[in-house]
Amino acid sequence: MTRRLVVVLVLAAALVAVCAAAWRITWLRGIDVLRQQAAVRADRTATALSDTLERYESLSYLVANHPAVGEALDTGSLAAIARADHYLEDANAHAHADVTYIIRADGLCVAASNWGQPDSFVGAQYRFRPYFVDAIGARVGRFFGIGTVSHVPGYYISQPVYRNGHIVGAAVLKLNLEWFPGTDANEPLFVVDKHGVIFLSSVGAWKYRAVRAVPDAVAASIEQTRQYAGAPINRLPMTPVRALDAADARIVRVGARGASPYYLLAERAVPGPGWQLMTLAPVDSVVDDARNATAAVGFGFISLCLLGFYWRTRRARLRDMVKGRARLQKAYAELNRRVEERTADLSAANAQLQTEVAERSRAERELRAAHAELLQTSKLAALGQMAAGITHELNQPLAALRTFSDNTRVLIERGELADARDNLEAIGALTDRMGKITNQLKLFVGRARPGNARSPVAAALRNALHLLQERLQRVSLQVRMCGPECMLDPQAWTKPCDANGYAPVDLATEQAELAAYCDGLRLEQALINLIANALDALESMAAPRLWIDIDAGSNTVTITVRDNGPGIPVDVLPRLFEPFFTTKETGKGLGLGLAIASSIARDCGGSLSARNEAEGGAAFVLALRRAADSTVAAGSTAAAPPDAARPR
Template identity: 30%
Template sequence: MTGTRTLIAAITLALCAALLAYTLTHRSSMAALNTQLDQTLILTARAVETEVARFGALPAIAAQDARILAALAHIDDPTTIDAANQYLATTGALSGASLLFLMDDTGTTLATSNFQTDMNLMGRNFSFRPYFQAAMQGQTGRYYAIGAITGDPGYFLSTPLTADGARGVLVVKVDLRPLQDTWTSAGLATAIIDQDGVAFLSGAPEWLYRPTKALSPGALARIHDARTYDGVDLRSPDPILTAPNRAMLGAGPMQIRTKPLTDDGWTLLAGAPNAPVTTTASLSAIGAALLAFLATGLAKIAHQRRQLVALRLRQNALLEIRVTERTHDLALEVQARRQTEADLRAATDGLIHAEKMAALGRMSAAIVHEISQPLAAMEATLAAAEIALPPGQTKTQTRIDTARGLVRRMQRTTKHLKSFSRKEQGTLTLVNLTQAIENAIDLTAPRARTAGVTPKFTPPNPPLYVRAGAIRIEQVLVNLLLNALDAVQGMHAPQITLTTTAGPDLTTLTVTDTGAGISAADLPRVTEPFFSTKISGENLGLGLSISQAIVQEFGGQIALNSTPAGTTVTITLPTPAQQKGAA
């Protein structure tokens, strides 16, 4: 009888312990799961907003280009349309945008960055797109849709523009699928939901282009008219959410968390299966029941009590180890995400600085063009004054000669700047290396005078030639000379020497300075993008990286050798057949 009461008491205690353990474990596990999902939403939202913001200003910037405005003002001029096509193609390649195109006020495409492909948009009409309609109302348009021609989904950013009374719209298409690929590879059940409740980006393939709930006839008609998801039937798939905090997937019911995203009415959704939480709670309930049975037995048997205590201690130790391991894993994940955000910010800052430098180059080219004609007029006026000067005016003659010399010097400098700022085609030609070196020395002469050094160069006889791009080889030489001038700044008796030699197969150019040199730790990294040993903050760290890419495009190599007594940069280029024949 006593044994039966003990068994009933043990069973009752076990059931109560199991129920309590299941409730508490399920509640705490679900809270932890919600916290994890909220953290995922915060990090993912920041990545999405960063990617969208990276292209936010591109439509307005590209719309101000003279070629775009000319194409809109003269839609029947093939020359202006071709120039706009070339500009859009170049801008798309440099910015990373998948597509840029210009439309008139009827929605017909005038110019496009993919004009050379079979899927080009020339002559296509997209007046049905909401981003076009918003731009025609004077607003900036933002819309995600599947391309009606290309079939590729993307985020469309539009801006209105006006040229000589003609109205038009410039559109930039951004591909957000790399974010989706990252979610998929990471196994994240994450999705972005549009304002109508349709998932257009998702790390779970089962969610893609599914509505979160049944769409109304009005929403279906609006999506169909705008061709937002061209070729996708939104009426047949089952909605993702069938009840609060549930989703239909192969993994069963899921816990769903959401977060508003951007100003477009998007919602970021993240989910995780409920099965692990239920399993953990069930296991906790079973464990609690077993512990209850053991506790009842230990009230009678002392050694069983000691065994139970030892078992619980082992279980607690194992739990602490697992908690420590998980905490360490979470810390590593947070650190990796922070590093990724820092890299994204650094890349964005680099793109902004590169765009500012490009604008400065275009402005300097315009200034050179504006002062060239006044200089020519001054030269002609001084020449006429010299001819009309009465005999015997020696002092006046000397002053006129001095003034003409200064004007010629300014003309040479502006000529070099004009050539250096001109955009060069990618084709390689036979370039006079001696002339390129002398042009680079002229361009850096003001900086050399500030540093108190005159670069030494003895032109070879006969001149050496290499197969390269004239402007790009000058760009490389200017970069190397500026680095050498920075290195010798403030040094005692500074020297910079340029030498050239030609062999049967290779032509060599060396730039040697007597600066402080580069440390052995920094030398392997000086050609990396955005790496700089200068602490002034004025240098972006791209000079040697760009120079190396240019020389490699010419079929050559750049080598650096540095000691505390100075640095030597050696450029080797293939000797052209014409040069071999001359030798």
């Protein structure tokens, strides 16, 4: 019963999947065909509209350059105005335009093609119209609006009229474009201006409605220019439903929710006036085709399932008949075979038991031998780890000694004895430091915890940066020191670095009283290892950056070393602090730096952890106990090595 239920559920799921696939394929194919048809219609319509506007724009240019027009605007004589009226009437009749008229520089219409009609434009004031402002500004004016005299919507094209090199007025051509969209309500077509307001539409109710929200400033400008004769500009209820692969087409719903139809919207830009032509194609036919295809595929799938069920039932009956006959013939032979198998199993079990006893005895002997070998290996490993630790910790001071020696020789040759004396003092300090390192590593090998030794954090960081100054020259370094008071001033968290990559605050004076429970030399060792590890990760970066954040809490001091390197692989994080584990190339590291830093943190009652940053790079967080009587000055910020620590 359970198996049949599973089969029925699987077939039902397959039916749903097949029907869904049939629906999607048919729907996508139909939408693609509809989109191509809509694109052809939109391209054809936009081209026709653009050609019409370009043709009449050329006519407005010819009118503006006619001598009669220039003379009428320049002299203003009655004879010149009469000649201009007759010329405009004749040109307008041949061009099949709505009205052609000229406007003086003060905005007054002085001549028009409809000069003899009751609704003549002569004497009307057009100074507020944008197309007049554009023409007076030596630009071609393009504007669609409702006429202030005729109250008939039209497209206005204006050209500046020059007389002796000066603009004396404007020539305007008005076109009636109400014929353009047509009256096909099944596939609506409309044109919107640059503000998103529909001014041409095959659906009359959509005129002067906006396809997107109109800002208050734009609405005020439309009202001021009387572009649409004060008609209220409401939002057309057109809601995007689904985007298509083509950027100029999408599925929209027009009307209130519920029974509102779905359309495929195609857009085309009309060059010149900045209009957008939009066509809507109903998707009902596509939905019907998808529904029919889905029904056909569903019935076909059900028929195949029924046929398969009949074939399987008939085959099962034949198979049961054959099995019944064979079962009777094999019953006696099966009984004998089982007796023989049971006897063989008992014999094999006995032999296996004897083998397991022998294997167990041998395993015990090997275990005792391995235990003895492990003890010897552990002794050798401890000795090797101690030697490797000494080598690793002495590498940095030795490199610094070489650098100071080379610099001292150059300074002596230059005669800069004061700087050379400083370098010799630094060399002496480094030799003392190397001696202290060999003594301090005994604590690492023996896991001996130091007492409540305290050391200033700023001094330890200054010495660590001083030791690594040569490697820090190619890195943009930023150091930040901050206490709880910095939370009140976000500007105190970060200061810009100087040209050498150091923060503009001296570590020798800032936060000098901030101390942690840790021996000074061991704290320097931990910081050197963390900073050197970050510098190794930044070797392949084009713009290496390093951040050192020191946050002082009430009981803890947290030192975070961050970089913008490649980060730490996820599979490496669990083993990052194991001795002798390294991801560097052979000869570039022993894998002891992070292990030593982690051991120092534990011995001082703190911790060391690592993580990958979300913006890239890795961060190592060293948390130590803060000395009870230490305080943090309010508003302290980033610090940098003193002048003596800068590269020379």
